[in-house]
Amino acid sequence: MSKVLSEFLPGEKGTVKKVTGNSMIKRRIIDMGVVAGAVIEVQKYAPLGDPMEVKVKGFNLSLRKKEAEMIEMETA
Amino acid sequence: MTRKKITAALVGNPNSGKTTIFNNVTGGRQHVGNYPGVTVEKKEGYKNLGDKEFAIIDLPGTYSLTAYSQEEVVTRNFIVNDKPDVVIDILDASNLERNLYLTIQLLELEHPLLLSLNMVDVAEDLGVKINDSKLSQCLNGTPIVRTIGVRNEGTDAMLLAAAEASENKQSNGFKLDYGSDVEEAIKKLEPLLIALHNEIKFPVRWLALKLLENDANIKESLVKLSNSDSIINECDKIRIELSHKIGEDVELFVAGQRYQFVGKVYQQIADVREAHAITTSDKIDKVLTNRLFGLPIFFGLMWAVFNLVFTIGDIPSGWIEDAFGKLGELIGSAMSDGSLKSLIVDGIIGGVGGVLTFVPGIILLFFAISILEDTGYMARAAFIMDRLMRKFGLHGKSFIPLLLGFGCSVPAIMGSRMLENPRDRMITILVSPLMSCSAKLPVYTVLIAAFFDPSVAGNVLFSIYILGIVLLMIMASIYRKTLFKGESEPFVMELPPYRVPTLKSIILHMWERSSLYLKKAGTIILAASILMWFLTNYPSEVEYSKDYDALTVQAEETYTQQVGEDVLAPLNIEDIEQNEQLTALVGEIQDVNAEFDEAAAELEEDSAEYAELETAKTEKLQQIETDNPELYASAAKYVELTASLEEEKTHLENEQTGEKLEKSYSGQLGKFVEPVIQPLGFDWRVGVSLVAGVTAKEVVLSTMGTIYSLGETDENSKSLKHALAQDPNLNPLVAYSLMVFVLIYSPCLAALAVMKRETNSWKWPAFSLVYGTVLAWVVTFIVYQGGKLLGFGS
Numbered sequence: 071m072s073k074v075l076s077e078f079l080p081g082e083k084g085t086v087k088k089v090t091g092n093s094m095i096k097r098r099i100i101d102m103g104v105v106a107g108a109v110i111e112v113q114k115y116a117p118l119g120d121p122m123e124v125k126v127k128g129f130n131l132s133l134r135k136k137e138a139e140m141i142e143m144e145t146a
Numbered sequence: 147m148t149r150k151k152i153t154a155a156l157v158g159n160p161n162s163g164k165t166t167i168f169n170n171v172t173g174g175r176q177h178v179g180n181y182p183g184v185t186v187e188k189k190e191g192y193k194n195l196g197d198k199e200f201a202i203i204d205l206p207g208t209y210s211l212t213a214y215s216q217e218e219v220v221t222r223n224f225i226v227n228d229k230p231d232v233v234i235d236i237l238d239a240s241n242l243e244r245n246l247y248l249t250i251q252l253l254e255l256e257h258p259l260l261l262s263l264n265m266v267d268v269a270e271d272l273g274v275k276i277n278d279s280k281l282s283q284c285l286n287g288t289p290i291v292r293t294i295g296v297r298n299e300g301t302d303a304m305l306l307a308a309a310e311a312s313e314n315k316q317s318n319g320f321k322l323d324y325g326s327d328v329e330e331a332i333k334k335l336e337p338l339l340i341a342l343h344n345e346i347k348f349p350v351r352w353l354a355l356k357l358l359e360n361d362a363n364i365k366e367s368l369v370k371l372s373n374s375d376s377i378i379n380e381c382d383k384i385r386i387e388l389s390h391k392i393g394e395d396v397e398l399f400v401a402g403q404r405y406q407f408v409g410k411v412y413q414q415i416a417d418v419r420e421a422h423a424i425t426t427s428d429k430i431d432k433v434l435t436n437r438l439f440g441l442p443i444f445f446g447l448m449w450a451v452f453n454l455v456f457t458i459g460d461i462p463s464g465w466i467e468d469a470f471g472k473l474g475e476l477i478g479s480a481m482s483d484g485s486l487k488s489l490i491v492d493g494i495i496g497g498v499g500g501v502l503t504f505v506p507g508i509i510l511l512f513f514a515i516s517i518l519e520d521t522g523y524m525a526r527a528a529f530i531m532d533r534l535m536r537k538f539g540l541h542g543k544s545f546i547p548l549l550l551g552f553g554c555s556v557p558a559i560m561g562s563r564m565l566e567n568p569r570d571r572m573i574t575i576l577v578s579p580l581m582s583c584s585a586k587l588p589v590y591t592v593l594i595a596a597f598f599d600p601s602v603a604g605n606v607l608f609s610i611y612i613l614g615i616v617l618l619m620i621m622a623s624i625y626r627k628t629l630f631k632g633e634s635e636p637f638v639m640e641l642p643p644y645r646v647p648t649l650k651s652i653i654l655h656m657w658e659r660s661s662l663y664l665k666k667a668g669t670i671i672l673a674a675s676i677l678m679w680f681l682t683n684y685p686s687e688v689e690y691s692k693d694y695d696a697l698t699v700q701a702e703e704t705y706t707q708q709v710g711e712d713v714l715a716p717l718n719i720e721d722i723e724q725n726e727q728l729t730a731l732v733g734e735i736q737d738v739n740a741e742f743d744e745a746a747a748e749l750e751e752d753s754a755e756y757a758e759l760e761t762a763k764t765e766k767l768q769q770i771e772t773d774n775p776e777l778y779a780s781a782a783k784y785v786e787l788t789a790s791l792e793e794e795k796t797h798l799e800n801e802q803t804g805e806k807l808e809k810s811y812s813g814q815l816g817k818f819v820e821p822v823i824q825p826l827g828f829d830w831r832v833g834v835s836l837v838a839g840v841t842a843k844e845v846v847l848s849t850m851g852t853i854y855s856l857g858e859t860d861e862n863s864k865s866l867k868h869a870l871a872q873d874p875n876l877n878p879l880v881a882y883s884l885m886v887f888v889l890i891y892s893p894c895l896a897a898l899a900v901m902k903r904e905t906n907s908w909k910w911p912a913f914s915l916v917y918g919t920v921l922a923w924v925v926t927f928i929v930y931q932g933g934k935l936l937g938f939g940s
Contacts, residue, residue, distance in 0.1 A: 093395060094214055095636045100398055101210040102638055103244045105405040113428075117440035118533040121542075121637050123431075127243045128272075130431075130641040132529050134536075137636055 073145070075110065075124070076138035083111040084143040091140035103127045104141060149199035153228075154308050157221060157252060158236035159245050160207035161522075161642040163264045163295035167236060168204040169654050170298040171305070195305050203230065209244070210401075211251045213363035216568065225255055226347050232258045232312035234304065236295075239269035239276055240643075242416065246408045253285065256317035256349040260308045261290040262300075268643075273419035281415045286320040296648055321351070324403050328396070331358055331388045338377050345371055357381045358388060359397040427522075427643035435526050444530050447523070448549055451514045456553040456584065459507035466506070470499030485686060493679035498672060504556055504896060509660045511550065511557040515564065516655040518546075520647030524564065525639065532637055538619040539626025541570040541635055548574065548618070551581030555897035559904055567635040573625045575901060576914055579893035580618040582611050585843040589888050592847060596870040597881040610885050617890065617925070675895075678841045681812040688809045694802040698795055705791040713784045722784060731774055731781040738766045739785070800852075807852050812837055826887065826926045827880040836887065840915075842894045879938045883930040891922035 072087060086108045089096050103126055104110065113123040113130065121134040158164040172191025189204040205224060206217035213219055225233055235252055237245040252259055263276060278290045291307045293300035323329065335354040346353065346367065356364045358381075368374045389396050434443055474495045481487040518524045524543070532542030540548075547561035558578040565571040582590075590610060594603045714720060722728050742763040749756040771778040807813050808830075816834030823833055831850070839846035851866050870876055893901070898911040905911075 089398070093397070095638065097212060097214060097397060097401065098636050098638045100401045100405075101212070101247070102640070103247065103405060105402050107409075108405075113431075114435065115437075116435065116529050116533065117437050118530070120533045121529060123435070123529065123641060127241075129241050129244065130428075130643075132525070132637060132639055132641050134532070134637045137638055 073143060074139050075112075075141040075143050076122070076135040078112040078138075078143070080112050080114045082145070083109065084145040085109055087142040087144045089141055095137055096140060099133070099137065099141065102131055103129075104131070110141075110143065149194060149197055150309075151199050151201065152232070152309050152312055153201045153203065153230040154305070154312075155203045155205050155225060155228075155230040155233050156236060157205050157225075157233055157248070158207060158264075159209055159238060159241070159248060161640065162207070162236045162238040162241075162245060164207060164236040165204060166648065166651055167262070167264065167293060167295040167301060167304075168202060169651050170295060171200075171301050172202055193305065195302060198305075198309055200305055200308075209248060211248070211255075212359075213361045215566070217566070219363050222255065225252075225257055230257075232260060232308045234260045234262055234308050236262050236264050236293075239263050239266045240272055240274065242269070242274075242276065243408055243412045246411060247404055249285070250322060250404050250408060253288065253318075253320045254322070254349070254352050254355070256352070258311050258314055259288055260304070260311040261285075261288055262304050263290055263292045264295050266292050267294055272425065275417040275419075277415045277417070281411070284411045284414065286318040288318060288320070317349075322404065322407055324355075324400060325392075327388060327391050328358065328400065328403075331384050334384055335381060338380060342368070342371060342374070342377070355400065358385050359400055360385060425643065430644045431526070431641070434523065435529060440530050444527060447518075447527075448546070451511075451518075451546075452549060452553060454514055455507050455511045455550065455557060459510045462506035463503045466502050467499060470495055470502070474499075485683070488683060489676070489679065492683075493676045494672070496675060496679075498675075504554070505660060505664065507554065508557055508560065509656050511561065512656045512660060513652060515546075515561060516652040517647055519564070520645065520651060522642045522644045525641045528637075528639075529641065538623045540573060540622050541565055541567065542637065544570060544574040548578055548581060551578040551583060554583050554585070555579045555581070555893055556900050559897060559900045563904065569630040570635050572905070572910070573622055573630055575904060575910070576625060576917075577618045577622045579897055579914065579918060580614045580621065580890065582614045582889055583843065585894070586888055588844050589846050590885050592867055593870070593881040593885055596867040597876070597878040606882070606885075610889055613886065613925075614889050617921070621921070675841065678812075678838065681815070682807060682810050682838065684811055685809075688806050690802065690805055692801075694798050697798055701791060701794045701798070705787060708787055709784060712787070713780050717780060725777075727774070728777050728781055728784075731770070731777055732784055734770055735767065735781055735785045738763060738770070739789075803852055807834065807849075822923075825931065826923065827883050827930045828887075829875050831875075832884060836891065839888065840892055840895060842896065843888060846888055879930060879933040882933070883926050886929050887922045887926045889922075890918060890925055892916075892918045 075084075078084065086104055086106055088106060089099055089104060108126055111125045113125055115122045116132075121132050122138060123130055123132045124138075125131075156164050156168055168189065168191060171193050173193075187206070191202045191204070193200045193202060203224070205221045208215070208218045208221050211218050211222045224230070233252060233255075235249050237249065249259075249261065261281070263278060263281075266276065269276065278292070282288055282290045289307055289311050291300060291304045293304055295301070324332075332351060332354045335357060336350050339350050339353050339357075342353075348356075348364070353364065357368075365378065368378055385396055389399075392399050433439060436443075474491045477495065478487060478491045481490070515524075518527065524546075527546060528542030530542070531545040535542050535544050543565050544562070546564065547558045550561050551558035555578055558581065559575050562571050562574040562578065565574060590607055594606050598606050709722075713722065717725060717728070719725055722732065742759055746756055746759050749759070767782075774781075808816075813830070813834055815837050816830040816832075819833045819837070820828075820830040823836075828836075835846045835849040838849040847866070850870070870881075892898075892915040893911075898915060901911040901914060902908055
């Protein structure tokens with residue numbers, strides 16, 4: 071099943087299919103290692119509900135939900 | 147011994163331990179400055195090792211080498227233009243995949259490179275083993291060493307290996323194959339670019355790749371060259387063709403290819419035993435950013451930082467203030483009166499003292515910030531606050547500097563350094579003076595005490611603080627939409643693992659920042675203090691409306707005559723010292739009076755304690771009278787006459803100082819601005835105070851004290867309060883308007899000086915001065931005129 075990363079719940083895991091959207095944020099996301107094929111696991115959401123924290127390539131990354139919407143995922 | 151000089155540039159991801167290595171290697175031998183034109187810090191340190199002298203440059207931490215951030219542009223330009231002998235890439239072994247992504251880009255710059263595999267111990271704890279020689283092999287034999295930065299292990303060997311690597315000027319020929327489509331486009335571009343190679347120092351293949359990636363910075367530098375139009379057009383054509391072929395932005399395709407390559411390399415060199423184990427750091431994080439406890443913990447920590455900076459910091463600040471006060475007295479008593487003495491004591495010592503009182507707070511602030519940063523909590527603080535701050539165009543990280551603004555704008559502005567994005571940093575710097583700093587508080591308290599009933603005092607004060615916060619939100623959103631518009635800074639950032647900070651790095655950090663403040667801001671503040679001293683003391687020859695000297699002499703003569711008639715003549719003596727008993731009695735009465743004055747100084751006259759003290763005093767005096775019935779009346783008369791002479795003389799002196807100030811340049815300035823501030827309900831006296839208050843906000847109060855002929859005044863002064871309350875020009879509405887104006891108008895000199903330092907330009911402090919004052923005028927106008935319409939003006 072495919073959905074975007076911002077729809078994931080804490081603890082949910084999936085593989086990156088594609089990063090869409092505007093080039094600067096997209097580039098930033100890709101530079102951090104979120105490329106097609108990377109495995110991402112959602113850790114948690116901030117106390118106020120946004121941003122979110124994920125684990126990718128062994129490190130913790132935070133991004134806003136709006137930015138996570140640009141990441142298309144494939145769930146296992 | 148002449149040593150061989152070697153320049154080595156340290157490059158690496160943020161949190162890779164790069165700065166720890168830099169600090170440990172160079173120790174105190176560092177020089178911190180800025181790169182020209184940008185606010186990115188340039189750190190250089192030195193180290194002698196054997197027959198070599200190393201100059202080590204700590205380049206900013208970066209994840210990539212794109213044109214999207216100042217840090218990345220600075221890093222690649224430094225490597226290409228300044229040509230260090232060798233580049234040392236510090237790799238976090240526990241996070242190698244993402245770190246190698248940068249390594250690939252460094253290799254493509256075709257510069258001598260050494261890889262330093264750092265934090266191998268952390269990686270091994272996580273169950274990751276790295277095969278160094280295999281890694282070197284995958285990267286065409288790029289040399290590798292191992293280091294443990296926090297324990298300073300392997301760093302000497304690292305430098306020696308770097309020296310060796312620097313010998314090899316030729317590129318090791320590493321080339322990443324980007325696939326036939328991209329390679330074909332590169333081949334088409336290369337011949338065009340070789341012609342430019344004399345003028346642009348970047349390697350040709352790298353240049354071709356960057357042009358295909360549509361790198362804004364590289365394109366800009368090409369445009370500056372002559373005859374480059376046709377080349378740029380050709381490049382654009384090839385790039386568009388290529389992106390059609392691969393069906394994606396070339397830039398993103400290239401980045402993807404790099405990660406693919408890195409992924410393959412990583413699989414070959416890393417032996418991962420326990421994948422995705424839950425680390426200690428994750429466990430700590432579960433508590434600190436917990437949905438329920440995250441916010442309370444955050445506010446608790448902020449409260450602690452605030453108290454550290456302002457409550458504990460105030461103690462040594464007080465010592466410094468006292469020490470400078472004493473120094474002033476000492477020099478003052480050693481020199482003869484005159485303008486040189488006044489310049490040294492009031493201008494220079496006062497000015498330098500004022501600068502130094504900020505230092506303890508700043509040192510403690512950077513101590514706290516270093517701990518928050520080095521432990522990794524800072525990123526979490528931003529994570530927690532981002533949603534709230536984003537509502538008015540700020541970044542999660544802006545919260546901390548703004549909170550510090552409640553104490554003082556100087557640390558707030560310096561603290562905004564923690565924001566990497568220049569737009570976020572600028573907005574934070576510009577709005578932070580809207581927080582009610584602690585220097586504004588005494589102004590509020592005196593005005594409130596003079597014009598408002600104690601039952602509403604708290605609400606009035608609170609409303610001013612709230613007004614500041616509301617204005618801050620409005621201004622931040624306006625700035626975000628006008629001056630600093632554009633894409634909002636993404637929140638795509640690493641949350642680094644929690645680490646125990648090293649004392650050395652915290653101390654170096656504190657020292658670095660504090661000495662910068664002293665050097666740069668100090669000189670500006672000193673110059674400005676001297677200017678203010680000049681404005682308030684000159685012209686020195688003033689035509690007074692009264693002959694103060696003659697009046698003083700007259701008062702003394704009257705005194706002598708009265709003492710003679712009422713005290714000395716009845717006792718048949720010519721001087722009170724001729725009667726020992728009388729002299730002793732005078733001393734006793736004066737002691738009782740002095741004791742009372744001291745105890746009652748800070749009490750309200752209608753308070754119960756005051757009445758109690760007064761009764762005690764009367765009782766003591768009655769006791770003295772019963773003990774000495776014959777002489778008491780004479781002694782009391784003498785004491786009374788002496789006291790009233792002193793009072794008269796002080797009054798004349800203060801009146802003279804007040805008149806001198808009125809006729810000084812700053813007084814003239816006050817009169818000059820009077821028409822402008824009249825619609826706000828202010829007269830020239832308020833004008834002078836506001837002008838003088840630009841030096842420091844609490845100066846508004848002391849200047850008013852001088853103008854109202856009261857001499858030295860502070861927030862405990864009862865006399866200023868009374869004088870203000872009796873001034874027919876002032877009423878609660880004007881007082882409130884004045885508080886509003888003091889809250890908003892121009893930041894003080896110290897804040898402006900720091901702003902200049904942090905933004906690297908006079909433009910922003912000048913802007914801040916003007917916008918703050920204009921905004922203050924507009925808001926105060928609305929408050930005052932609106933209040934008058936509503937009938938509060940009397």
